[in-house]
Amino acid sequence: MARPEIGALIGAVVVLVLFLVVAPPFRNLGNVGTVLYGSALIGIMAVGVSLLMIGGEFDLSTGVAATTSGLTAALVAWNFGLNVWVGVLVALLVSLAIGAFNGWLLVTTGLPSFLVTLGTFFVLRGANLGITRNVTENVATTSIADMDGWDSAQAVFATTFKIGPVSIKMLVLFWIVLTVVAAYVLLRTRVGNWILAVGGDDAAARAVGVPVRAVKIGLFMFVGFCAWMLGMHLLFEFSVVQSGEGVGKEFIFIIAAVVGGCLLTGGYGSVVGAAIGALVFGMTQLGINYAGWNPDWFFSFLGVMLLLACIVNLYVKKKADAR
Numbered sequence: 001m002a003r004p005e006i007g008a009l010i011g012a013v014v015v016l017v018l019f020l021v022v023a024p025p026f027r028n029l030g031n032v033g034t035v036l037y038g039s040a041l042i043g044i045m046a047v048g049v050s051l052l053m054i055g056g057e058f059d060l061s062t063g064v065a066a067t068t069s070g071l072t073a074a075l076v077a078w079n080f081g082l083n084v085w086v087g088v089l090v091a092l093l094v095s096l097a098i099g100a101f102n103g104w105l106l107v108t109t110g111l112p113s114f115l116v117t118l119g120t121f122f123v124l125r126g127a128n129l130g131i132t133r134n135v136t137e138n139v140a141t142t143s144i145a146d147m148d149g150w151d152s153a154q155a156v157f158a159t160t161f162k163i164g165p166v167s168i169k170m171l172v173l174f175w176i177v178l179t180v181v182a183a184y185v186l187l188r189t190r191v192g193n194w195i196l197a198v199g200g201d202d203a204a205a206r207a208v209g210v211p212v213r214a215v216k217i218g219l220f221m222f223v224g225f226c227a228w229m230l231g232m233h234l235l236f237e238f239s240v241v242q243s244g245e246g247v248g249k250e251f252i253f254i255i256a257a258v259v260g261g262c263l264l265t266g267g268y269g270s271v272v273g274a275a276i277g278a279l280v281f282g283m284t285q286l287g288i289n290y291a292g293w294n295p296d297w298f299f300s301f302l303g304v305m306l307l308l309a310c311i312v313n314l315y316v317k318k319k320a321d322a323r
Helices: 006-022 029-054 062-080 084-109 113-136 150-157 170-188 190-200 202-207 212-238 249-259 271-291 295-322
Strands: 160-163 166-169
Touching: 006 249, 006 271, 006 295, 029 062, 029 166, 029 170, 029 190, 029 212, 029 249, 029 271, 062 084, 062 113, 062 212, 062 249, 084 113, 084 150, 084 212, 150 170, 150 212, 166 170, 170 190, 170 212, 170 271, 190 202, 190 212, 202 212, 249 271, 249 295, 271 295
Parallel strands: none
Antiparallel strands: 160 166
């Protein structure tokens, strides 16, 4: 009971059993791929957000940052007539730069991450709309599906393959791999120890030689990388990007991490737990639809789940500290 992800695991089992009972279509094996895809859309960002929260910070710009990434790739390729892969690489640099800027401003000024990333959120939200309107005279990018490099890029970021009756999106595979790698880094490497130390007490961590500045900037850059992964998938899945997308998604990513066992105070949490939290979201979204319930109640469910997760996390943390 001392593992941070135990609450999320119990919640996932409860949600699974609930919808297996009340929603017969939920029992269809073919819907596993749909549940995993819905989970991956949240989970790919929850990986980065959970590590950042364990490191004692959080990011309110994640939703619009993913949109910025997709817009950058599409607009660079279309406006300059370049190979799509050039746009993809430029988008990666922009995403990493946004993360590095957030981290640099945080450690340089000492401002709370709430204020730093809230400012970034508004800057990116305005830039997404303003630049897209200026370049395309529309609120969405022009389709780049007929440009050089599209087919290969789509095969990398948005292909679908089947395992028996289950259709699996490439994003699901990326999510699983990223979760495994991040969990290994957190639990089995020196960098993971640094992240936990910085989140627990950055002054004490600095005193024993932990590179606090580099760790925090690196965590924000990893969040930027996750935003790039999501942005690329959305671009090559739908061929266009809406400039207003992503607003409000940052709270869902944070809730998934909290449900997975991350504390807002830092120094404690689980990447695997965040993945389970995202899975709970995926099952709930599909289950509510299949059960024929009013989907308007979904956000009420999110609020209740967040409060319960915070209470469970505090209980589990106390049990862990008592050992």
